[in-house]
Amino acid sequence: MHDVSAVHGESKGTYLWVWGALLLLTAVEVVLAYKQVLQPVRMLEVLLVLSVVKAGLITMYFMHLKSEIPRMRWLLTISVTGCFALMWIFFFRDADRILTLGVK
Amino acid sequence: MATVQHAVHDTHGAFEPSLFGTYSKKVGMWLFLASDSLTFGALLFAYSYGRISNPAWPTPFGKESIANATIMTACLLSSSLTMVLAVMAANRGDKPWVRNWLLATMFFGAAFTVLHAQEWTRLIADKMTPSGNPWSAVPLFGGTFFTLTGMHMLHVTIGVIYLGVIALRKKFLPVLLVLWALGFFLTPADSVFHYGIHVLLVGAVISAIVLFLKPKDYDANDVEVSGLYWHFVDLVWMFIFPLVYLMSTKV
Numbered sequence: 203m204h205d206v207s208a209v210h211g212e213s214k215g216t217y218l219w220v221w222g223a224l225l226l227l228t229a230v231e232v233v234l235a236y237k238q239v240l241q242p243v244r245m246l247e248v249l250l251v252l253s254v255v256k257a258g259l260i261t262m263y264f265m266h267l268k269s270e271i272p273r274m275r276w277l278l279t280i281s282v283t284g285c286f287a288l289m290w291i292f293f294f295r296d297a298d299r300i301l302t303l304g305v306k
Numbered sequence: 307m308a309t310v311q312h313a314v315h316d317t318h319g320a321f322e323p324s325l326f327g328t329y330s331k332k333v334g335m336w337l338f339l340a341s342d343s344l345t346f347g348a349l350l351f352a353y354s355y356g357r358i359s360n361p362a363w364p365t366p367f368g369k370e371s372i373a374n375a376t377i378m379t380a381c382l383l384s385s386s387l388t389m390v391l392a393v394m395a396a397n398r399g400d401k402p403w404v405r406n407w408l409l410a411t412m413f414f415g416a417a418f419t420v421l422h423a424q425e426w427t428r429l430i431a432d433k434m435t436p437s438g439n440p441w442s443a444v445p446l447f448g449g450t451f452f453t454l455t456g457m458h459m460l461h462v463t464i465g466v467i468y469l470g471v472i473a474l475r476k477k478f479l480p481v482l483l484v485l486w487a488l489g490f491f492l493t494p495a496d497s498v499f500h501y502g503i504h505v506l507l508v509g510a511v512i513s514a515i516v517l518f519l520k521p522k523d524y525d526a527n528d529v530e531v532s533g534l535y536w537h538f539v540d541l542v543w544m545f546i547f548p549l550v551y552l553m554s555t556k557v
Contacts, residue, residue: 214394221387228379228547232372235552242553243358249548256544264390264537266530274326274336282340286347293351294358 212263220263227256335531339538342461346542349457353450354549364441365554366432371425375551378421379543382462385414386540389469389533396526404529408473411536415466422459423499426452430498451550458546460505461539467509472524472532476517482510 231252234240240248262268267275326333357363367375392407429451433440436449470478489503 214391217387217390217394221383224383224386224544225380228376228383231548231552232376235372235548235555238555246354246358246549246553249552250545253545253548257541260386260537260541260544264386264540265534271327274328274333277326278336278340282343285344289347289351293355296355296359 212266212269216263220259224256224259227252329527331527331531332534335534339534342538343542346454346457346545349450349454350545350549353454354553356444356446356450357549357553360444360446362442362444363554364439364444364447365556366429366434366439366441367551367554368556371428372551372555374421374425375547378418378425379547381414381418381421382540382543385411385418386537388414389536393526393530393533396529399526405473408469408529412466412469412473415462415469415536415539419459419462419466422455422462426455427497427499454546454550458539458542461542463505464509465536465539467506467513468532468535471513471517472528475524476521479510479514479517482506482513486510 231249234245234248238245267278324330324333388407388410392404392411395401395403395407434448434451436452438445439448441447467478467482470482474481483506486503486506489506490500493500493503
């Protein structure tokens, strides 16, 4: 049988640390929402950055992507990120145009 | 005898090594998750597009909703911790703790679903529908909200069933059927969940087909692959929570 533990190598303490970091980042997001000091577009950008950090922690530690071989890690990361980048370029630039110029 | 062993060895060596240096089930699950992330990505972009391009986008989520969604987030994050502990226990070959951690994960997942169903019920009671809402003239809000969160709720429910099959195997089938019957008879007939609960029945039928046609003792690899699915469901919520709830707060 494939020996998963030999590949992963993280300890229970590491997982607890990641869990705590995820809860902390969630608390930061909730505080930002309650304070409402940022405009919607800026708020969206800040929340997206925090979400990407949380997603990175989950994929790297909980899903053990950082323990996989570099070929698998990079192929998955680049392909999915590339697709999202394309969506970002098309959707958000257009949404920003509507917001700035109005619907024509 | 020596000839037979030699032949088997040769056959084994004829297979190419895995492209990604790991077992095929895990690669298959990663590929599925990559494609599923694009599905959720499209839904999230659709919601966010509507949110920032419509100044009149409704902000119906008050303190109660945000507190509820924060508890739901904590449930999913905690479920990810218990899931990874289940994988650790599986690697040690500690079957009782694998089952315990998987049941804990299922508990958090079920709690998430119940809290989410309550949130939906509240919004529907406020006259929010997929094509309209009482707070603004932006009909897209209901459609994008229900599609996105409904899709995620379906994924969580499927995840709980998946983990139940891994943890309890055939013993999980009667549990699932009892939950379905209770859900069907206890929810009001005009509730969307009176019909939505049939997901459990479909899940029971599919689980039964898998369990009876291919009975097996699930090993550490199976637990790890189910964990990948579960963490993905958690990961998606890390985007839905801020983009849907925190971007539409009324505090």
